[in-house]
Amino acid sequence: MRPPRLIVPGVLSLALLALAGCTGSDKDEPVDPQGGPASPAAAGGSRGDGGGTPVGGPASGVTVTLPAGWKQVDPTQDSSPVVQTSFRTSGSSGEIIKELLGEQKEIGVVWGIDSSVTSGFAPNLTTGCDSGGLIGTELETLKEKARRLNKGAQITDLTVSGKPGFKMTATSTGRDGITTDAIEVRVPVSDERYCFVNLAAEQGAMPPAAEQVVSSFKLA
Numbered sequence: 001m002r003p004p005r006l007i008v009p010g011v012l013s014l015a016l017l018a019l020a021g022c023t024g025s026d027k028d029e030p031v032d033p034q035g036g037p038a039s040p041a042a043a044g045g046s047r048g049d050g051g052g053t054p055v056g057g058p059a060s061g062v063t064v065t066l067p068a069g070w071k072q073v074d075p076t077q078d079s080s081p082v083v084q085t086s087f088r089t090s091g092s093s094g095e096i097i098k099e100l101l102g103e104q105k106e107i108g109v110v111w112g113i114d115s116s117v118t119s120g121f122a123p124n125l126t127t128g129c130d131s132g133g134l135i136g137t138e139l140e141t142l143k144e145k146a147r148r149l150n151k152g153a154q155i156t157d158l159t160v161s162g163k164p165g166f167k168m169t170a171t172s173t174g175r176d177g178i179t180t181d182a183i184e185v186r187v188p189v190s191d192e193r194y195c196f197v198n199l200a201a202e203q204g205a206m207p208p209a210a211e212q213v214v215s216s217f218k219l220a
Helices: 010-018 081-086 094-106 139-147 210-216
Strands: 053-057 062-066 068-074 108-116 124-131 154-160 162-172 181-186 194-204
Touching: 053 068, 053 108, 053 124, 062 068, 062 108, 062 210, 081 108, 081 124, 094 124, 139 154, 139 162, 139 181, 154 181, 181 210, 194 210
Parallel strands: none
Antiparallel strands: 053 062, 068 108, 108 124, 124 194, 154 162, 162 181, 181 194
């Protein structure tokens, strides 16, 4: 355990929201964090039903299935323009965001991207677990925090692996001027911890498989 990080992850999420203005290879094969080809297991698991690829696991606290044509990426290492644009690791705030993503990586957060989009802002996914920080992880508190950070957010209740949570949909514009649609699911798992999956896409470009991804989200 790393006691000093019990509060840090929650602070990291808030910092990323402030910097990015939103809620987190040209080949179709999975890649490892160093940018080279990897086996499906190295990218998070074997192929799932419908051609998707499961990612996450016990270290992440969650599992989710990437749609066919998506791949797992590491935005702290990947220097391809589409990954840098999609995870906002370039530009004036790029290095700060990369450092914050590195802290998330240490607690098991993983990322995926639509590899069919080879330029601009590609649909992408962030999933893992986080600390509620000083405000805790009570469900209604997380909902209120989501509303404050995402003006006009739509929130609906759902259940993940038998635990109550919620789904939020919102639209926001980052400091880079890119307006994105986001779908995020959050589910409290303890008094100090909640798990989440976030999908982001350029406004109007959320992929049809988004709801399928949300449905595949499970606690590990």
